[in-house]
Amino acid sequence: MGRISLRRTHSLSRNQAVAAANSVAAQLKGEYGIQSRWDGDTLYFERANAHGTLRLVPKEVQVEVHLGFLLSMFESSIRDEIDRNLQKHLTAKPARSPRRKG
Secondary structure: OEEEEEEEEOOOOHHHHHHHHHHHHHHHHHHHOOEEEEEOOEEEEEEOOEEEEEEEEOOEEEEEEEEOHHHHOOHHHHHHHHHHHHHHHHOOOOOOOOOOOO
16 A cells, blocks of 8 residues: 655645645546545545545645555656645745736
8 A cells, every 4th residue: 555645835825725725626526536525624535546635734735645556556656746736736826916007
């Protein structure tokens, strides 16, 4: 059985971090049928042969994934995909500055 453990820091507000986690969860549900639910600051997710958590702590996201036998053969590529998604979704979008009328 494979295990993936990742921690990533971020500069998002709590609401932005929750929105980012929800965006990732929606993408994973659409692509892989992964079901998820929140309990406090922890997003629990599961599908056949995999389950885990995404925990929001101040300025950090902690991800733990447990892979069943079949998926453990793809542990490296799954880890890379999770890492890319975290990087993509945890990067704060710069606020737009108001347009000046000239």
